Amino acid sequence: MVDENTEIDVKMERLIASGHIKPISEELQNWAIPEVADYILRLDKPHQILVYRALPRARAADIFAYFEPEDQDAFLEALTDADTRVLLADLSPDDRTAMLEELPATVTRRLMQLLSPEDLQESRQLLGYPEESVGRLMTPDYIRIRAEWTCDHALAHIRKYGRDSEIFNILYVTDSNGLLIDIVRMRRLIMVPPSTIISDMLNYQFVCLSAYDDREVAVEQIQRYDVNALPVVDSEGVLVGIVTVDDIMDVAEEEATEDFHKGAAVTPLEMNYTAAAPAVLFKKRIGWLVILIFVNLLSAAVISNYQEYLQTYVALVLFMPLLIASGGNTGAQSATLMVRAISTGDLKLNGWWQAMAKELFVGLLLGGAMGGLTWLLGIYRSGLDVAMVVGLSMLSIVFVANLLGVLLPFTLSKFKLDPAVASSPLITSVMDAIGLSIYFSIAVAILS
Amino acid sequence: MVDENTEIDVKMERLIASGHIKPISEELQNWAIPEVADYILRLDKPHQILVYRALPRARAADIFAYFEPEDQDAFLEALTDADTRVLLADLSPDDRTAMLEELPATVTRRLMQLLSPEDLQESRQLLGYPEESVGRLMTPDYIRIRAEWTCDHALAHIRKYGRDSEIFNILYVTDSNGLLIDIVRMRRLIMVPPSTIISDMLNYQFVCLSAYDDREVAVEQIQRYDVNALPVVDSEGVLVGIVTVDDIMDVAEEEATEDFHKGAAVTPLEMNYTAAAPAVLFKKRIGWLVILIFVNLLSAAVISNYQEYLQTYVALVLFMPLLIASGGNTGAQSATLMVRAISTGDLKLNGWWQAMAKELFVGLLLGGAMGGLTWLLGIYRSGLDVAMVVGLSMLSIVFVANLLGVLLPFTLSKFKLDPAVASSPLITSVMDAIGLSIYFSIAVAILS
Known part of the structure; x- marks a missing residue:
């Protein structure tokens, strides 16, 4: 018996050392339940988990049931050990996924009862439920x-x-x-x-x-x-x-924070701001900022198309920031209204045409009011011709930006992307390029 | 007795017809409690409330206690009548405030128990607690x-x-x-x-x-x-x-929605998007858009200062949208991080220097990375001199915008204004003008 044990132990030791789940799982397939249970208890703590996690779910439940109560507790303590976590962290991603298959319900329940609320928070990943899943939120106190x-x-x-x-x-x-x-x-x-x-x-x-x-x-x-x-x-x-419900409130707050961050082109921090190191903040922000630089190159391309024209009518440059900013602001407004209405369930995804019909009208009102105001500013500043150009441009830009703000969130949702990514900075940058095209086209038509 | 009643009734009728609370209150001061109670029950429903509400709180409680139980219920029904609401709506604002003084606790409790949950929602204002107060949220089911x-x-x-x-x-x-x-x-x-x-x-x-x-x-x-x-x-x-807690969750969601809307320069709708008519949406959006137009006139003023210079170096116009948009985007990011950290309680108001110290560093990192990228784009597009101008401008603009995004929310809070008003559109528009000033100053220094 001792010999046999040793032989098996040596073979298993080799498999365990390789760190791969599958061969261990195959080897254990032919063992009887008491054999596996005894073998697991002979191992040191981190390896106990590796072997246990290699078992199919039904077998794992049987083996856990075979353990004496005190062995069960010792085993569960091993499961939450720091060493175990190191071992899990070292696995390749697909092996880790296999390792973290859903635990048998008996083990899940016992494990949750054993842990203090603080430990529970850290150890919930051991239960095998995916990140941001309900399994990571649940408590055993019922x-x-x-x-x-x-x-x-x-x-x-x-x-x-x-x-x-x-x-x-x-x-x-x-x-x-x-x-x-x-x-x-x-x-x-x-x-x-x-x-x-x-x-x-x-x-x-x-x-x-x-x-x-x-x-x-x-x-x-x-x-x-x-x-x-x-x-x-x-x-x-x-x-x-x-x-x-009190855990749910925390989740709702976290989700709202994520949406706020996305809405400002920040990749969600996944931690409190005060806990985030400068390097983390840099990483979460630079990605979108660089993408937006490339979006803004579109604006540069539009301007470069009209460069000579601008040399003749340099007065047009004066109104550039005003017009493109107003487009961005209008688009940010309607996009935010949509994103929030979608995320609170007020607007269903098939309700886009409803929102669209409403915003066609709102866009005309906003465009009319702002176009009129800009026309007056134009007369005061640069005379009737330029006033006509900037007034008409404002009307068109506001109208288009408003609709873009409505359509972008729905389009993103349609393609299974998070509508919250239709952030104010993204809309603003896209509208810069569109706004400039509209502005210069109208200018050429009227002034030439 | 009949005569006396009639005489009083005629006098009171005159006072009630005038619709002013104070004289009624003064007149009733000298009456005994049973007299007032009997008199109130003789009135028609809307006027019952007017007179009752004219009483000081302690007296009102005594009078309510004096009513027979069935009179109490009839009286409370009158309190929630449509006619009563019309009457309250017709009062002048200061009279209405006086009318809606806190009700005696016994009346509050009985009234809440009497109403169906739906009616309760509408009638909570009758309890006399201010809008968005805890008194408007509470339920009697405990x-x-x-x-x-x-x-x-x-x-x-x-x-x-x-x-x-x-x-x-x-x-x-x-x-x-x-x-x-x-x-x-x-x-x-x-x-x-x-x-x-x-x-x-x-x-x-x-x-x-x-x-x-x-x-x-x-x-x-x-x-x-x-x-x-x-x-x-x-x-x-x-x-x-x-x-x-379930009512609280709805409140938390509403408050988050308000913050989202403010963050996109929309005055909070105070209703669902789908319930809002186009005219309402127009009204909630046009205010900020017009204010922002005037902020953007600052940018126009900056450009007009450098107009002749731009005619010489029209290549500079090419990079305008890129530079000012990046400033706006960076500022929107840091402002949103601050606003959200303040509103979730992660950052206290006296923690501004902490955030500031962190963001000085983050701003340098972001500015360095984006300045470097822009410098490369500048070389590719317009040669070494312009590259130096746009690279340095990007670094400075991003650094300044980042700090503006940190300081603005704290400054608004300091002056008891809602930090959520430090919206992306506002930051963007302010940064447009600052960004242009930085850009042209650097250009003049290097190119001239």
Whole structure:
């Protein structure tokens, strides 16, 4: 037995040293569950995880169940070890993805209960749910009851285990496999006769989130149903946690901050401003600024086309900043109105024609008012001919910019891009080039 | 008696017809409470309110208490009548303010319980709390218990009256005058022996909101304490309602939308985009656009200063849009980072020098990178001299714009203005003029 162990150990050691998941997984396929379990417990902590994570999900659950309770806890501690994290960080990206497959529900639950709230935040990635997913948000502090219990039994259970529950007014009813089957409000439990069986109170209608859902789904659903918490199930419908409204508020704030940053052509920081080092800030900002320089080269190209013409009518240069800035400002306004209306759910994506029809009209009003004002400024400054050119240009530029601001966010969404990227700086830079083209074309037509 | 009534009625009728609050209030000062109560009930509905609202708060509470229960309900219905609203709308603004003084707590509570949630939304202004205040947000669906009760008594009370409570896990403990003295968690009530006296469980430490607080205070406090609800007290410490986290989420979303709109130089719509008529959209947008036109006239003035010079070096016009747009973009980035960090509480107002120190460095990095790139573009396009001018200009403009973006939001806050007004369009337009000055000054220094 000792010999055999050694032989296997040497072979496995080689595979583990190679750091690749697949061969380990293949080797273990033929082992019995107790063998694998014993073998894992013989390893040092970081390697325990590597091997455990190489197992298919169903087998992993069985092996975890085979561990003695104290081994389970030791194993879960290993899972959250600093060494483990180093090991995971060193893996190649695709191996890491394979490693971080969804954990069995029993392990997920036990792990979440074991960790302090602070550790939980850091270790949630170990659960295997993608970044910005509901699985990364959920907490283990909820009360689970069984459908076959009486209310009295349930209340006794709650008195015993409910102390740490974050949500006290909603109880989650599961079957013997941990499958979520309904939710019950605490107030009903208190108000019915104590001998009532829980299952008689159920209507089997409830809203729940998948641990794989994007966290924005959680924000939407909690806002939509006006509830304090929603249950989270894994890919098999097993209850693994809950998401509470106070966590959701933090998410909503983070998402709004991301949209603000995108709207100003800043790649979202993913941390507080005060926590960001200058090098990080530089990196998050320079990308868009350089892209925008190239967009602005379009404007330079337009000007270079009309360079000689401008030498004759240098008065036209005077109005350049005014006209192109007004285009940018108008476009930024309508784009921001669209982006925000889309992100709060006020405007659906198929509602673009509605917004368009409205903005055709608004654009005419804005263009008329601003064109008129510019015409007056033009007369005062440079006479009737130039006034006509700048007034007409202002009207056209404002009208076009307004529509561009409407269409760009919808177009980006259509191509599965984030509409928030239709930032004020981007619209401004694009409108600079379009605005100059409009301006010079009108000038040539009227002044020549 | 009949005669006397008639005489009084005629006199009061005259005062009421005049529509002024003060003389009514003075006249009623000398009446006994039962007289006023009887007199009010003799009036038709809209005038009931006018007279009632003319009373000082303490007297109003006494008179309400004097009404029979059915008269109380009839009276409260009158308070929410369409006619009442018309009457209130017709008053002069200062009279209306006097009319809408805070209602007595008993009336507030009864009124909120009487109304359906939909009516409540519309009628909250009748409670006398200012717009966007906590008083306009609160709901009546909470459970009040008394300190001298036993837990058993409290649970019996909850079984009887707790059915509609929105918040079930927190109970609000008041004294016989309705003064909030503490809160107790439902779980504790269930977990202690049933004969425990509530007051033995209290520590008299709790967080509460004033009905006069700005609703942003409610958002901050609920986020800070991570709770599902906070109690709301009136100006005398009497519990009048609670604010729940799901209402707070809607407020947070509205506030974020307002900030987005301000950031794009749109006056906040105060309604959904889809609900806004074109005329409303025009009105909310044209104001800033016209102001920005006048800011842009600064750019025109700068150009007109250098007009003859530009005729000699028309190549300089080529780089104008590129340089001023980059300044605007950089400023928009840093301003947005500041505005958002201030509004999420990440940056305190006295932290401006911290942000400043960081951004001095970030600005140099950005300016260096973008100046270098522009220098290369300049060489490629117009030779070494012009390259030196545009490269140096880009560096200076980006550096200055970055700092302007930091300082403007803090300066606005300092003068009690909303930092969100430091919008991208405003920064862009200001930077256009500054950028042109920098550009032409450098050009004159190098090329002449």
